[in-house]
Amino acid sequence: MPNFVFIGASIDGYIADRNNKLDFLECIPNPENVDFGFQDFMQSVDCVIMGRNTFETILGVGGEWHYSKPVFVLSSSLTSVPDKLKDNVEIMQGEINDIITALNKRGFSRLYIDGANVIQSFLKKDIIDEVIISTVPMLLGGGTKLFGMLPAHLSFEHMETQVLLNALVQTRYKRKKE
Amino acid sequence: MPNFVFIGASIDGYIADRNNKLDFLECIPNPENVDFGFQDFMQSVDCVIMGRNTFETILGVGGEWHYSKPVFVLSSSLTSVPDKLKDNVEIMQGEINDIITALNKRGFSRLYIDGANVIQSFLKKDIIDEVIISTVPMLLGGGTKLFGMLPAHLSFEHMETQVLLNALVQTRYKRKKE
Numbered sequence: 001m002p003n004f005v006f007i008g009a010s011i012d013g014y015i016a017d018r019n020n021k022l023d024f025l026e027c028i029p030n031p032e033n034v035d036f037g038f039q040d041f042m043q044s045v046d047c048v049i050m051g052r053n054t055f056e057t058i059l060g061v062g063g064e065w066h067y068s069k070p071v072f073v074l075s076s077s078l079t080s081v082p083d084k085l086k087d088n089v090e091i092m093q094g095e096i097n098d099i100i101t102a103l104n105k106r107g108f109s110r111l112y113i114d115g116a117n118v119i120q121s122f123l124k125k126d127i128i129d130e131v132i133i134s135t136v137p138m139l140l141g142g143g144t145k146l147f148g149m150l151p152a153h154l155s156f157e158h159m160e161t162q163v164l165l166n167a168l169v170q171t172r173y174k175r176k177k178e
Numbered sequence: 179m180p181n182f183v184f185i186g187a188s189i190d191g192y193i194a195d196r197n198n199k200l201d202f203l204e205c206i207p208n209p210e211n212v213d214f215g216f217q218d219f220m221q222s223v224d225c226v227i228m229g230r231n232t233f234e235t236i237l238g239v240g241g242e243w244h245y246s247k248p249v250f251v252l253s254s255s256l257t258s259v260p261d262k263l264k265d266n267v268e269i270m271q272g273e274i275n276d277i278i279t280a281l282n283k284r285g286f287s288r289l290y291i292d293g294a295n296v297i298q299s300f301l302k303k304d305i306i307d308e309v310i311i312s313t314v315p316m317l318l319g320g321g322t323k324l325f326g327m328l329p330a331h332l333s334f335e336h337m338e339t340q341v342l343l344n345a346l347v348q349t350r351y352k353r354k355k356e
Contacts, residue, residue: 011311011334011351012325013191027333123317133189137336137351139301141328147190150319155205156189158315158345167336171347173189173315 001100001109002129005119006041007146008168010136014143015116020057024138028167036134036164042068046108049099052078053144054115055089070108074099074118096121120148126175131156134170179278179287180307183297184219185324186346188314192321193294198235202316206345214312214342220246223290225281230256231322232293233267248286252277252296274299298326304353309334312348 008025009015016022048067050058052075059082071089073081074096081089092099103111113122122128133146156173164170186203187193194200226245228236230253237260249267251259252274259267270277281289291300300306311324334351342348 011309012328017331024331123319131189135349137334137354139325139328139332139334141301141325141331147317147319150190150317153195153202153319154317156315156317158341158347161339161341161347163336163339169336169339169347169349171313176315 001104001111003100003111003113003122003127004041004045005113005128005131005133006038007114007119007132008036008134008136009146010138010140010143012139012141013146014140015146016057016144017140018142020053020060020144022057022061024136024140027136027138028165030165034165036168036170037132038066039068041132042112045069045110045112047072047103048112048114049074049103049118050114051075051117053117057115069112072099072103096125096127100127116144116146116148119146123147123150123154126152126154129175130159131173131175132170133173134164134168137167137169179282179289181278181289181291181300181305182219182223183291183306183309183311184216185292185297185310186214186312186314187324188316188318188321190317190319191324192318193324194235194322195318196320198231198238198322200235200239202314202318205314205316206343208343212343214346214348215310216244217246219310220290223247223288224286225250226290226292227252227277227281227296228292229253229295231295233259235293247290250277250281274303274305278305294322294324294326297324301325301328301332304330304332307353308337309351309353310348311351312342312346315345315347 048071055073076093155176157176159172161171226249233251254271333354335354337350339349
């Protein structure tokens with residue numbers, strides 16, 4: 001039951017800027033709309049888990065809904081989702097381990113973990129198995145940090161690195177447990 | 179008069195752990211003592227600038243002094259350096275711009291900027307020209323952060339990326355001014 005992260009970050013580890021905007025992800029000219037492996041990755045997972053902040057940030061960006069798998073939003077305060085997303089998005093609340101168990105029982109075993117809060121919660125419990133980070137060549141100097149404090153060091157195995165659009169460095173890491 | 183950064187960091191952007199130790203930099207088996215391009219880089223600069231914290235951290239690691247160029251330690255509190263380093267290390271104090279001017283006048287034009295505090299001060303003034311980061315496949319979850327807050331976004335050009343020892347991702351960035 002592996003849990004995956006697939007995310008873009010600045011060199012200094014921010015995934016949104018000070019105004020909660022994701023514009024920096026678009027700073028690289030991308031005339032052919034290279035998708036950085038996102039659709040292939042999306043095909044490989046069963047569902048997406050994110051927190052309310054991330055959900056609202058993505059809604060704020062507008063445009064097409066780009067998650068082709070069911071999305072579960074962890075929130076104790078959110079009570080409904082926009083009508084057009086009713087078939088795509090479900091709100092869940094509770095302890096992370098219980099949520100994972102519930103999702104696994106429903107047949108969702110490969111989970112895409114998205115957004116800083118949820119990723120950090122999963123890392124604190126050491127239940128992230130694979131991380132794919134695309135580093136955008138920019139220092140934001142403030143905003144939403146991808147990583148937070150951890151109770152212990154976590155070692156990863158370097159799986160592969162590729163440079164995309166001559167600008168983004170995309171690296172895939174696998175958790176290495178001794 | 180370019181200013182350079184050459185540094186190792188964890189995936190989550192720490193350059194020393196919570197105990198101010200650099201052990202994580204040695205976590206990758208390196209039987210042939212690959213130097214990650216450090217000596218070539220060192221040959222390319224004229225001197226090193228670091229803060230007191232970094233200087234004392236490096237002294238604390240012990241072993242051979244690995245800077246082959248003059249080192250200038252920026253400190254208002256340090257008054258002397260260990261006898262064995264008297265020929266290698268000089269203490270300086272004052273405003274960064276004045277220090278750079280003084281060093282440039284003395285013939286040091288290619289400066290290697292080392293340590294979190296000094297790197298962050300230089301970045302705040304937007305006077306870092308090139309950054310070479312070697313990312314160690316580990317989350318430290320706490321310690322000394324390489325990057326800090328900035329008054330504005332800074333864009334960089336991706337120059338090259340190589341994977342070293344099948345584990346470290348070393349990327350060279352050049353500051354891109356619009």
